Amino acid sequence: MKTQVFNAVCENGQVTVNGAPVPGAVVLSAGAAKSQGVAVFSGPNVFYIAVPMDTLDSLIDLVGQLADAVKNGVLASNGGGAITAPTFATGLEQVKQNLQTLKGAKQ
Amino acid sequence: MKIFCEHGFYSFEAESLDDKTLFELNTGLTLVGYGERLTFAPLAALPEVSVQGQPYGNLTAKVNFCGTPAEVMRANGFVFDISAQALADKTQMRQAQALYPQLNGGYIATEALPQAGGRYGQKVLLSFNGVSRFVNKQFILRGAEFENASI
Numbered sequence: 001m002k003t004q005v006f007n008a009v010c011e012n013g014q015v016t017v018n019g020a021p022v023p024g025a026v027v028l029s030a031g032a033a034k035s036q037g038v039a040v041f042s043g044p045n046v047f048y049i050a051v052p053m054d055t056l057d058s059l060i061d062l063v064g065q066l067a068d069a070v071k072n073g074v075l076a077s078n079g080g081g082a083i084t085a086p087t088f089a090t091g092l093e094q095v096k097q098n099l100q101t102l103k104g105a106k107q
Numbered sequence: 108m109k110i111f112c113e114h115g116f117y118s119f120e121a122e123s124l125d126d127k128t129l130f131e132l133n134t135g136l137t138l139v140g141y142g143e144r145l146t147f148a149p150l151a152a153l154p155e156v157s158v159q160g161q162p163y164g165n166l167t168a169k170v171n172f173c174g175t176p177a178e179v180m181r182a183n184g185f186v187f188d189i190s191a192q193a194l195a196d197k198t199q200m201r202q203a204q205a206l207y208p209q210l211n212g213g214y215i216a217t218e219a220l221p222q223a224g225g226r227y228g229q230k231v232l233l234s235f236n237g238v239s240r241f242v243n244k245q246f247i248l249r250g251a252e253f254e255n256a257s258i
Contacts, residue, residue, distance in 0.1 A: 002178075017158065020160075023160060024171055041172075043172065
């Protein structure tokens with residue numbers, strides 16, 4: 001029995017390869033809502049596995065924003081003053097919301 | 108010329124240098140290279156994956172399958188129609204197959220290259236292996252796989 005692997009995308013549980021839907025493909029990973037990954041054809045079976053590179057890129061960006069918020073707020077305060085950045089709390093909240101959004105989109 | 112028919116996927120193995128030419132002259136069919144064997148051009152172009160609802164050869168695939176083209180054809184219920192030189196649904200093949208059983212369990216066809224999916228009595232020819240003997244215009248089937256006709 002042969003096995004071949006193709007680049008694929010998944011949206012709302014529907015796997016497509018080169019734009020063509022693949023009925024019956026089984027989604028083995030998270031990412032059924034929307035993701036990019038690979039479709040593995042093996043005999044009569046087709047499996048989809050998300051490869052979340054875009055998710056990791058977004059996560060890295062959000063961690064960077066978090067570091068900036070801490071640097072501009074908490075670290076300045078420890079240097080001898082109160083937290084003066086007016087957007088410190090809202091900035092952290094925005095980062096938190098973005099992380100939740102990212103998590104939700106990849107369920 | 109050795110003949111291999113695996114669920115309608117025909118391939119051939121030349122036993123002598125002039126086998127390909129003899130086959131083409133006697134049958135009017137053209138063969139192309141396929142690995143170390145020969146086959147018909149439309150079969151040589153078949154991919155190893157079918158996706159349900161997407162084109163496979165000249166037909167639309169019924170199922171997802173990954174395997175050799177012969178395995179993909181079997182999974183989809185396709186055979187190769189020799190005269191049309193195209194894939195055909197096995198259930199649509201209606202040719203009567205003139206096969207003469209031999210004492211050794213084999214069969215001889217004298218009219219033309221046996222058609223996979225063709226009817227032999229109440230049976231449908233699926234696969235076979237054999238040889239062609241153009242001196243006496245015979246196709247000798249040494250082994251054959253049949254299934255009962257559904258109609």
